[in-house]
Amino acid sequence: MMDAFERFGLIINDRVVRTPIAIASMAGIVDARYILERKDHIGVGLIGGYAIDRPTMDAARGMAASSERKEFVYDDPVEALGAEIAQLKTFDVVTGINLRGSSPAAFAAVADAFGDDVVYEIDAHCRQAPMVAAGAGEFYPKNPAALMDVVKTLKSKKVTVSVKIRVGIAADDRALVRALWGAGADIIHVDLMDAGIAKLRQLRNSCPLVIIANNSVTTFDRMREMLSHGADLVSLARQSDVKTLAGLDAAISRYADEDGWYNSPKQLCRGGDIRALTFCCMPVKECPLIPALTRIGLSKDEYVRLKLGAVKGTPLEGGPNTCFGSLAWCCKTSSPCMFRDMTLAQDGIPKKEYMRRKRELSDTLMSRVFHDVPSPESR
Missing domain, CATH: 3.20.20.70 (Aldolase class I)
Incomplete structure (x- = not known):
């Protein structure tokens, strides 16, 4: 099994x-x-x-x-x-x-x-x-x-x-x-x-x-x-x-x-659910990421700290030649990106492994989003 x-x-x-x-x-x-x-x-x-x-x-x-x-x-x-x-x-x-x-x-x-x-x-x-x-x-x-x-x-x-x-x-x-x-x-x-x-x-x-x-x-x-x-x-x-x-x-x-991720979400900017935060870039422009963070009560700074902390010591930490200096901010493999793909090739990371790591990152983010079980008063 x-x-x-x-x-x-x-x-x-x-x-x-x-x-x-x-x-x-x-x-x-x-x-x-x-x-x-x-x-x-x-x-x-x-x-x-x-x-x-x-x-x-x-x-x-x-x-x-x-x-x-x-x-x-x-x-x-x-x-x-x-x-x-x-x-x-x-x-x-x-x-x-x-x-x-x-x-x-x-x-x-x-x-x-x-x-x-x-x-x-x-x-x-x-x-x-x-x-x-x-x-x-x-x-x-x-x-x-x-x-x-x-x-x-x-x-x-x-x-x-x-x-x-x-x-x-x-x-x-x-x-x-x-x-x-x-x-x-x-x-x-x-x-x-x-x-x-x-x-x-x-x-x-x-x-x-x-x-x-x-x-x-x-x-x-x-x-x-x-x-x-x-x-x-x-x-x-x-x-x-x-x-x-x-x-x-x-x-x-x-x-x-x-x-590598059987139920990977669509990217947030293409109608995905909040698991797709794992594929989002840094919050530096007006895009669907900003209202999504507001809805879940996560500040931009906390989002950045959480994401970088979650990938520390993993293959997603690197990527100095990517748009934001780390694979943490890169999109899913179904979206063309020469910088992401070049980094994966240089670091010897198969795309399947990249997606598996993105799923782990998503799990960490979701644990933060759904950390507090709702009380009867909040329903």
């Missing part, structure tokens, strides 16, 4: 993720069998959604009986989930369970049964009226205090928590993800709907959580678009056939091996 870690650097639930591709839950469809048929081309499998208490179980039964929708229907949720989880334990896929519950106690009961074996994904996404009326799905982003109670309850069990949301449901998506970060969530699984990449960039700029982006990921271009605007992983649902998954897996692996 070291190859996968070196390639992507992704760890979820204390396990290396072999590829940044997830299967999103589809009620009545995505179970252990579904994941196992696709296990060679995914890193995370989110089975479900599973109703876990009486109100949501009754809603699931009603939905299955009154429409052509499929639902997982059973009498004992812990027993049903246990049988599914057991089938996935020996395989190289991080397992998550997408849960529909109407109270913190319902989620706590499942966490007590399975401990830290799985990722617990709170379904704050389902928009079916019976499930929302039961106090699950889209009920949660419309009632964020209830959602935070569930997150905090699960985190008290010392487990990894994902929250699946649909953009445009909460009053303010950025405020919601910041509140989820403050409550202890580890992962935001976001259905972008028709909101576009700008919304994903907003979420990335609002929290340091792992982001799984979902919506119409059928091509590598679409995958890279999401990764370059803030996603750590992408997820597929209806289009999660083996052929599509295999193509995406092969393409992102090749890209990572060639580029």
